[in-house]
Amino acid sequence: MPRVRIEIRNLSKTFREGGREVPAVSEVALDILDKEFVALVGPSGCGKSTILNMIGGLVAPSGGQVLIDGAPVVDVPRQVGYVFQKDTVFPWRTVARNIGLGLEYRGVTGPEHERRVGEAIRLAGLVGFEDAFPATLSGGMRQRVALMRTLIVEPEILLMDEPFGALDTHTKLNLHAELLALWEGKHQTVVFVTHDLSEAITLADRIVVLTRRPGRIKMIHEVKLPRPRDVIKLRESDEYAREYSQIWHVLGEEFIPEGG
Amino acid sequence: MNEKVTINLWRFGILIVGVAAWEWLTGIKAVSKIPGLYFIDPFFVSRPSKIVERFVYLNSDKVRLTLWQMLLSTVESTFIGFFVGVSTGFVAGLVLGRNDRLAKIFEPYIIAFNSLPRIALVPLVTMIFGFGLLAKVVLAWLIVFFIVFFNTFQGARSVDPDLIHSARFLGATEGQIMRSVVIPSALAWTFASLTPSISFALIGVVIGEFIGGESGGGIGYLIISSLGTLNAADMMVSLIVLAVTGIVMALGIKQVEMRLLRWRPEYQQR
Numbered sequence: 001m002p003r004v005r006i007e008i009r010n011l012s013k014t015f016r017e018g019g020r021e022v023p024a025v026s027e028v029a030l031d032i033l034d035k036e037f038v039a040l041v042g043p044s045g046c047g048k049s050t051i052l053n054m055i056g057g058l059v060a061p062s063g064g065q066v067l068i069d070g071a072p073v074v075d076v077p078r079q080v081g082y083v084f085q086k087d088t089v090f091p092w093r094t095v096a097r098n099i100g101l102g103l104e105y106r107g108v109t110g111p112e113h114e115r116r117v118g119e120a121i122r123l124a125g126l127v128g129f130e131d132a133f134p135a136t137l138s139g140g141m142r143q144r145v146a147l148m149r150t151l152i153v154e155p156e157i158l159l160m161d162e163p164f165g166a167l168d169t170h171t172k173l174n175l176h177a178e179l180l181a182l183w184e185g186k187h188q189t190v191v192f193v194t195h196d197l198s199e200a201i202t203l204a205d206r207i208v209v210l211t212r213r214p215g216r217i218k219m220i221h222e223v224k225l226p227r228p229r230d231v232i233k234l235r236e237s238d239e240y241a242r243e244y245s246q247i248w249h250v251l252g253e254e255f256i257p258e259g260g
Numbered sequence: 261m262n263e264k265v266t267i268n269l270w271r272f273g274i275l276i277v278g279v280a281a282w283e284w285l286t287g288i289k290a291v292s293k294i295p296g297l298y299f300i301d302p303f304f305v306s307r308p309s310k311i312v313e314r315f316v317y318l319n320s321d322k323v324r325l326t327l328w329q330m331l332l333s334t335v336e337s338t339f340i341g342f343f344v345g346v347s348t349g350f351v352a353g354l355v356l357g358r359n360d361r362l363a364k365i366f367e368p369y370i371i372a373f374n375s376l377p378r379i380a381l382v383p384l385v386t387m388i389f390g391f392g393l394l395a396k397v398v399l400a401w402l403i404v405f406f407i408v409f410f411n412t413f414q415g416a417r418s419v420d421p422d423l424i425h426s427a428r429f430l431g432a433t434e435g436q437i438m439r440s441v442v443i444p445s446a447l448a449w450t451f452a453s454l455t456p457s458i459s460f461a462l463i464g465v466v467i468g469e470f471i472g473g474e475s476g477g478g479i480g481y482l483i484i485s486s487l488g489t490l491n492a493a494d495m496m497v498s499l500i501v502l503a504v505t506g507i508v509m510a511l512g513i514k515q516v517e518m519r520l521l522r523w524r525p526e527y528q529q530r
Binding site: 056058076078080081082084086088090091092093101102104105106133134135146149150153 | 420422423425426427428429430431432433436440441444445448522523524525
């Protein structure tokens, strides 16, 4: 039995908006195991990003708590890496200096720094773009930089907030393949937020379906597709179709407009 | 003919026609019977030929202080005022921009001080700092400080919080976040204020020179002493020199800005 890395205990969050209390997340309880790839899926505004932000220590819970390796999360936890939906590549730094940021912060310099940045650039397929500024790169390339910048410091836990949400389907599929290949190597514990069910099935071991706001856990689905997965072929398989329809049956209800 | 050549030809043409018209109109006698009255009186607007003559004279050894020396004095004060203003404005903007309480405390004072027309401070500055270089530098500084301060303040406030979060997740300490995120983001705003700042520094210095008299020197002094002798040609020389200086300084700063902000999309050459 693998150990529990992230323990989410009756987590709730209420935001104050113009004097009104708006509940965003309600009583979410979930254990995420070591080396597990979990996707949080739900309609927009269901509080899935809020849950991720509470795991990452960016937002304080209104009720309940999150424990990482048994310790309550108060600030940004050391063993966690975070990939944002928004482009958070530093525009004033070149690709190489963006990817090297985490090493720089940790005081890793000289040949060791060069070697690790070089390797990350090679893994991300960004050879030749080392000295390019982000403004000259495509959205997909920028998100690759963001991903490698996070992975270079080898976090054991990876939180990803719709990291490929703004990309076109083709780029997205390429990045899914790349992410899976990297994950097969290191087996980080991943919590991946998305509203794209196909993405969740392609990547995850377990899919947590959330309800409309305030977000509650509606269903937890175990994805039984074998690994390693081929992101293209996978979509043609009957198993994929079966997984999809099983979850869609439940998730689809959440997309029906209120009162509809 | 390509567009750039056409535009430059037009520019040059307008200059030639303008200067020629100036020379000609100040030369012909008016229809008026009154003797000495020209169509456009060169007493007030001088003439290009006279201006060139005075330009050469003011640079010769017949004068105690050459035009070149006066220009150096003006440029020196402008640069000192500019650098002092930019550095103090930047630091103040950064500190108040990252500290909400301090910003709130100082807000009314800053607004009050900024709404004061800077030129109204000239006599007081002269009283305190005398008639020399220091007074000119202080005037330039007073103007530049606020321009840079407000820009940097905005820049420091509008740092993307997700960039700060990313840095934190990558293991940055507070000091490292300041150096690697806050300062570079704020600098982009600061740099954008440099070109107007150098022009305003020059304004401050020239005003200081108006008041400063001979001990302050500079082009501003040449203008004000030409008023005393009713010498329009010397004023025109001063104005042309100031215009050229202003353009050269602004272009120089623009080059620096483009170099420093080369990561910005608008400065990327694809």
